[in-house]
Amino acid sequence: MNARQWTAQWIWGGTEESPRNEWRCFRKVFELPEEVLEEAWLHIAADSRYVLYVNGEQVGRGPVRSWREEQFYDSYEVGHLLQAGESNVIAVHVLHFGVTNFYYIRGRGGLLAELEYGVKSAGGTAVESNLMMRVGSDDTWVTSRLQAQNPNSPRMSCQQGFADIYDARQWDERWVTVKYREDGPDSTWEPSQVIGPPGVDPWKRLVPRDIPFLTEEKIYPSRLMSLRRVQAPAWSAVLDLRAAMMPDSVFHANPVSFVGYLAGELVLKEAGQVTFGFPAGWRTENMWVDGRLCSDWYGESPERYCTLELTAGEHFVLIDVTSWDHGGGFHLAAHAEVPMEWRSPAGEGTQPDGPPLVIIGPFDAAVHIDHQDPQPMKRDHPEYLKAAGATKFKELQDLAGWIRPLPASLYSEEDVFGANVWTVEAEPYSIPSQLEHAILPIPEPGVLPLFDNGASDCEIVVDVGRETSGFIGFEVEAEAGTVIDVYGFEYMRDDYRQHTYGLDNTIRYVCRQGRQRYLSPVRRGFRYMVLTVRKAAAPVKLHELYVNQSTYPVTNTGAFQCSDPLLNEIWNISRHTTRLCMEDTFVDCPSYEQVFWVGDSRNEALVNYYVFGSLDIVKRCLNLVPGSKDMSPLYIDQVPSGWSSVIPNWTFFWSIACLEYVEHTNDKDFAVKIWPAVQYTLEHYLQKLNGDGLLDMRGWNLLDWAPIDQPNEGIVTHQNLLLVLALNKAAELARIAGEETEVIERMLRAGEILSLAINAHLWEERQQAYLDCIHADGRRSDIFSMQTQVLAYLTAVATGERKEIIGEYLLKPKATFVQIGSPFMSFFYYEALVDAGRYDQMLNDIRHNYGQMLRYDATTCWEMYPNFSENRANPDQLTRSHCHAWSAAPGYFLGQGIxxxxxxxxxxxxxxxxxxxxxxxxxxxxxxxxxxxxxxxxxxxxxxxxxxxxxxxxxxxxxxxxxxxxxxxxxxxxxx
The missing domain is CATH 2.60.420.10 (Maltose phosphorylase, domain 3)
Known part of the structure; x- marks a missing residue:
């Protein structure tokens, strides 16, 4: 298959090469001869994602994430789905992102598909292989935008694509079947447009999929948690301010900053109380209504609300949206008990059905490649200052050159996330026994109550039982126009729900008449589902609610049990965490990001070796990393991605993981292949040594989510230490790859010289410890951390008396040191304890830290330890992500150590x-x-x-x- 010859063409449709968030359908009906079919293979690639059907049966999803220049394609055996002597249909649902994110670099919309099959004659003679018959994508295929999908749906997050808003009244779900007719009076189908043959830009090279297909297993909820009558705010909207302020930002995923405003006009039919809300967090405190600065804000962080008494008539609303922005949705809402209407303050000249808000600015804007800079905005532009506090829109007429409509494609009032976070009314009800049927796989449906004749909404919360990752599906019976909202989140306790701020993990489905099914094509991670019925004219029957869990295919080959039940459960959640974070690559988490973070995957690979033993996924991840060399010779920290971000330690972990894979598998051919890429990036790092022989560079100099001193510029001790380890490991990889002795010795010598420099310049005699950093201005840090001491021990830079001193810190950390803040850092701590032979200390730490997670009903390992660092703003928030594979250390250490x-x-x-x-x-x-x-x-x-x-x-x-x-x-x- 590697050298297969394609006859198919890349095809697309519509008027845009790379439309934003477009779902497009393709069909090809063809006749098969009556002869008996030999095996048949369907090969397919798409930009950005696809769902493939043959004769109405779902065949698979894909493709795996790719660098744009090296597009992966999938191959399926489909002979069992074809009908000899009859009409057959290939149907493909393509989801094109149209924006760059953390796992996709914008190309253009495209589909490439080719069916190849052989037949036997009536006498049973097989057709020669070079006479294989083919059905390839070309201009005889027909295409239509999937009319039910709203392309204005919000970005899920800066890392990902889009949530789905789907109106089932606008589409015939039978389009995947052969009996469907494409030529009705209102048909939107048209011939596909040929882009070009394989090899056409931007997909310069096609390569076969290098890992198995992912699983798709049906998971039903375990229990119904609550039933409430709820009411959403009267108006809410979600905007993509990043794309609105800086349109070219769709071509990259770097953070941007901008200075500017949003403005709108709120019209009240009568005087009343109006509450303005930012349910997902606000940008600044500067919001004016008729020139009056809103000052009495309330609400738990990051939500903010302000209530004003307003007269009947028109009110000018001006919002300062100056901010640092990486992407995702900006949620804005308002509620009043009196009739209200938003309209554009620009009046004539605006689109009648366009967004009721205008953009003013940006007065200053910048793109940032490095990790977030908290002070990127210049707020001294005179026109920006002049606009502040305007009482009427006409006062801004002198700024006409800075004012423009908010693009309709970047605005939606279908704000499911905002409506879930801000419920202006919420009344709990007892759960009737018949409603339990809604989550059981039985023929009898659960009936969702109708409140106030549909004027209020009905909300249920279900627990899937444990964290999951996959595709949400449901079957309902409802009146046309009924709205079904689904929102997935990870944690709740008593009355507290941890909303996924920064992640729009939602679906809005508008029902057609009668019984119907929907399976979202968008992957999501969560444990709990909120299902809310809105605008119902009659009670909704819920026949089925489920998740098609989708992960890398593994078997439970690894196992661990011991006399301590707590450790057994900790091992189990470590295994489940690792599995959910194995997709087409390792990912950091299945919910917020779904991103292949290069440094995370080193630890994930080691855990996987012990609990599953999968190899292809590790090799694939390692091979993907050097694809970023055109973005940075230092290799970026998440791939394939449009964010040009470099975490030096992540590159070092990758190079170390390359050797660990070779040692684990004894795959010397891989060592030969990967060694030049390892050598290339490490030699570029060596060019960044300063006059003292220390690594001194600008980057995202991260190791742990803790207040250690790790500035983005200067000499950071922990990454100097890890560079020593990377150089020593690289020398061993070079030896296995058959590299010349001179090259091996150069790596070893570089590591030795760097180790000497660290001991000469970064040891603080008075503290008897290694300091965290030397700042770019030469100031020596006064912060000392366990993180730095652990790595000094683990990398063997600390020797002799210093090693003995650091060894004592492993057992009794100094109270004045910054303590370990994440299970990721604990992985290296446990490695150091194993090296020191202190398994008892390791077990006690695992019991304490992971036992906390189990106390709060964790089914997976958390990203951070409770109430640490960024969690402190909200004591109920125990961690950001409740499923993070960088945290699954016990899955490795209990097997390897205990x-x-x-x-x-x-x-x-x-x-x-x-x-x-x-x-x-x-x-x-x-x-x-x-x-x-x-x-x-x-x-x-x-x-x-x-x-x-x-x-x-x-x-x-x-x-x-x-x-x-x-x-x-x-x-x-x-x-x-």
Missing amino acids: LGVKRADPGWTRVLIEPQPCDLDWARGSVPLPQGGRIDVSWSVDGDIMNVRVAAPSSIELEVRVPDGMREQVTLVGNG
């Missing part, structure tokens, strides 16, 4: 079994092997005797070591 299964030679040809019982009575488990199969280990302690049983393939050499002072009873068993 069970004691360790690779002794590359490729696991020799294995060391070295149990560490600590305070446990027994443990048992399994570790997958890269060559297939597994090692099963069980041990128990009886006084000073340790009984150890090991089952492993006979080809593996085993060595068993028990702790000092214990006697061993070992049983070795072959398992294949």
Whole structure:
């Protein structure tokens, strides 16, 4: 398949090459001969994503994320879905983003599809392979924009694409079937437009998918949490201010900053009280109504609300939206008990049905490649200052050159997220027993109550039972025009819901008449679902509510159990976290971002080796990283992405992970292939050493979500330490790759010189510790952190007496040191403790920190520890993301350290079994092997005797070591 020859053409439709958030459908009806079909393969690629159907059956989704110049395509065996001697149809639903994000770089809309099949004659003679028949995409395929989808739906987040707003009255769901007619009187179907053959820009090279297809397994909710009568604010809207202020920002995912305003006119039919709300957070405190500055703001962060008494008539509203903006939706709402209407203050000349808001500015704007700068805006522009506090729009006539309509494509009043966050009325009801049927897979539906004859909305909250990632689906019976809103979030406790601020994790579905189904094509991560029925003329029957969970295909080859039930549950949530963060790459989390963060994936790979043993996903991730070399020779920190951001440590973790993969698999061919990319970036880092021999650079110099001193410019100790480790590991990778001795020695020498420089310049004798950094102005940091000390120990830069001192800090951290703030950093802490032989300390830390998560009903591992750093603004918010694979350390350390299964030679040809019982009575488990199969280990302690049983393939050499002072009873068993 690697060298396959395509006859198909790239095709598209409509009037725009790269429309914003367009769902487009393609169909090809074709006849098959009556001869018996041999196997048939359908090869497909699309920009940006697709859902493929053959004769009405969903075949698959894709493609996997790609660099634009190297587009992956998928291949499906579809012979079982084709009908010989009859008409058949290929139908493809393409979702084109039209904007760059953190996992997609804007190209243009496109579909490439080709069916190839062979037949047998009536006598049974197979057709020659070079006479294979083909049905390829070209101008005989027809296409239509999917009319039910609203392209003005909000961005889910700066990292992702778009939420879905879908009006089922506008589309015939039978379009994927062969009997569907494309030529009705109101048909929107037209011939597809040919872009060009494979190799046409921007998809310069086609390569076959390099990992298995993802799973799609139906998950039903476990319980119904609540029923409420609710009411949304009278008006709410969501805007893409980033794209409105800086239209070219759709071509990149870098943060931008701008200085400017939004303005609108609010008309009240009678005097009354009006509350203005920013349900997802505000930009500034500067909002004026008729020149009156709103000052009495209230609401829990980040929500803000202000209530004013207004007279009947017109009121000019001016909002300062000056901000730093990475993307996503800006939510604005207003509520009054008296009739009100928004309209554009510009009056004549505006679009009659256009947004009722105008943009003023930007008076200053900039694009930022580095991580966020809190002071990028210049607020001294005279026209900007002149506009502040205007009482009427006509006072701004001198600024006519700065005023323009808000583009309709960037505005929507279908604000599901805002309506969920701000409920102006919420009355709880007891849950009737029949409503429980709504979440059960039984024929009898649950009936959602109708409140106030549909004037109020009906809301239910369901618990899926544990965190999940996939595609939300439901089946309802309703009157036409009934609105079904779905919102997914991760955590609730008692009356508290942790809203996904910064993530519009929502669906709005407008019903056609009768019984109908909907399966969102947009991936989402969550645990809880809020389903709200709005504008219902009759009670809605909910027949089914589910999630098609979709992850990288794994089996539970790895296992761990011990005498401590708490550790068993911690291992289980670590495994589940890792699985949910395995998509077409490792991702940081299934909800907020779904992004392949390069540094995160190093730890995720190690956990995966022990709980699942999957290899293709690791290799794919490692191979994707050098694709960013045209953006930065230092390689960017999330790929493939349009954000040109560099975290040096993430590149170092990637280079280390390359060696760890080679050592795990003994894949020397991979070492040969990847070594030049590792050498390329590390040599560019060495060019950034200063006169003292220290890495001194501008970047996002991150290690942990904690208040350590890690400025974006200057000498940061922890990344100097990690560069030492990366150089030493690179030398070993070079040796395996067969590199010349001179190159290997150059890497080792560079690491040695850097280590000497760190000890000469970054050790603080009075504190007996390594300081966090030296700022760009030469100021030595007065902050000392456990993070820096842990890495000094782990990288072996600290030697002799200094290593002994740091070793004591591992066991008894100084109270004056910044403490570890995330489970990600704990991974390196545990590595250091293992190196020091302090398994008991590691177990106690795991029990304490992960036990906190379980106390709050966690089913996955959290991004941060409770109430740390950015969580402190809200004591109920325990962490931002409740499912983060960089946090799944116990999945690795309980198997590697406590069970004691360790690779002794590359490729696991020799294995060391070295149990560490600590305070446990027994443990048992399994570790997958890269060559297939597994090692099963069980041990128990009886006084000073340790009984150890090991089952492993006979080809593996085993060595068993028990702790000092214990006697061993070992049983070795072959398992294949």
